Amino acid sequence: MPQATQAAFDARVDVDDESLAGAKPAPAVVLDDVRIATHGDLASVEREWRAFEQVADCTVFQSFDWVSIWQRHIGERNGVVPAIVTVRDTQGQLMCLLPLGIEPGVGRRLTWLGTVLCDYNAPLLAPNFGQRIDEARFKDLWAKVCRTLQADPRFRFDVVYFDKMQKVVGSQANPFMVLGVMPHANGAYLTALGADWESFYAGKRSSDTRRRDRTKRKKLSQFGELRFVTATGTDIATSLATLMEQKSKAFAAMGVTNIFALPGYRDFYNALAQRFAHASRLDVGVKPAAVNLGLIFRGSYYHLLASYDGGELSKYGPGAAHMHHLLQYAIEQRCHTFDFTIGDERYKQEWSDSHIVLYDHIAPATLRGAILAARLYAVGRVKHFIKQNPALWDKAYKLRAALGALKRRG
Known part of the structure; x- marks a missing residue:
């Protein structure tokens, strides 16, 4: 860092x-x-x-x-x-x-x-x-x-x-x-961290899950030595470039907007990383298998962005293995909380002990604003309804990915 x-x-x-x-x-x-x-x-x-x-x-x-x-x-x-x-x-x-x-x-x-x-x-x-x-x-x-x-x-x-x-x-x-x-539409998740990684890990994962984690880690190690790296100096920009490349591919597969193609976004994250963020990688041999960008503030580790290699290594959970190192790193930095931030991904729910409900306030100030407020309100309610209904969200997620695939072919 x-x-x-x-x-x-x-x-x-x-x-x-x-x-x-x-x-x-x-x-x-x-x-x-x-x-x-x-x-x-x-x-x-x-x-x-x-x-x-x-x-x-x-x-x-x-x-x-x-x-x-x-x-x-x-x-x-x-x-x-x-x-x-x-x-x-x-x-x-x-x-x-x-x-x-x-x-x-x-x-x-x-x-x-x-x-x-x-x-x-x-x-x-x-x-x-x-x-x-x-x-x-x-x-x-x-x-x-x-x-x-x-x-x-x-x-x-x-x-x-x-x-x-x-x-x-x-x-x-x-x-x-x-x-x-x-x-x-979305909530957020966080977990209280313990005094040491081993006791925290044992308290969060069953013996069967820990055994599966060890098996996957062993298979990952067959591709090369596993190393958790905190990027420093010129390595920060290199790590961020890898994260953006991996994440861009994931965005395309999900059929969502690639934020790194939007004006200023790459510059923002690079400036953030150079100024005060924590960029890290899990290297498997010479290959960056997973990358993350986070922030530490008042004893909380904020997990902002994460990516992993979508090739053959992805079968053995490089993102999950990297998360283990991140949680251990946060504990070693004496953080009391690991904040997974916004998003309802399953892995966040599995690690967390607290769910944060987030709220929106919409209020018109003019006639034009009343029309815009009505649209914002309607879109917000629909998104919340879909994301809080697992069956509907699963269908919407698959449809979005399919439309994204069609767009890439076109």
Whole structure:
């Protein structure tokens, strides 16, 4: 893992924490005294954002590094305008930071900045935010934020589309749940890690399963020595190129969009890996059998991308063998949680002990937005219905793959 991996999150900025979140319990605020500011330039709030994320409740997807890298490589190319909102009390203490953006189109959407690749969307909240802003106050605060945004031509929007939100942000309730939400099509999974790999593995897998794992690993080793490699230096770019090649083939087989063919996506992941992500491989001899990209943030390992060789080695579970090494690596890094992030794949469910339900909030702001909101709502409900029905999802999955095969032949 690059040296900047933890330094990016653990090194504290020279800003007094008391000026950010307050060291003592604070009383409920009077909304008329709350100061709301909007920012269309990430650089103007970088120093304060980096300092606030050290004490605020948030996930890695709200870190300045993640959001700024996404905006630079993907957002700007797609005309997304940052609309960062800061909310302060009368003492100037930052109570929350909302990393929002305006997406262009037939209707302008107010979204979480970088939402398309963020597995969890959320505000950054001061630790005492929930104590100071109750549900009723938050509804009024949000209405005030919307009015402030709409008053600036840069930030005007037709519909609010906030997806992939959890019920909680860190240790407190997510205030956006009070605005009215519906379940997202996908959930997410995570597992608590133990003190050592062997006891964790034994507790998660039956003796029969562990025996089958050993058999597959032995067959893999017949193709060459198995080595778990954490990429460093120039090897990071090489490993990412392999991941993208393997993943692109998998996308084609599934009949889904190859994100690495979209403008800026390769640049985004390469920049992410060079800045603070963990890239690793399972090599079988000289062949990269499986590759992964993950992030470590506040004791959690976030599993972002994974791929494996689709050739002869695939019969012996290189992806599963790589996962064993990743879980062991996370334990050795003293992570307390392994977060498989969004997606309902079976292997995630088999390893996990917690399921995260995600939610979407959709609200029109104009007549045009009402039409767009109706479509977003309908699509979301249909996706959720299909994915929560195993028989329907199996049929949809096979149909998508078949259509993808026809498209490749054409």
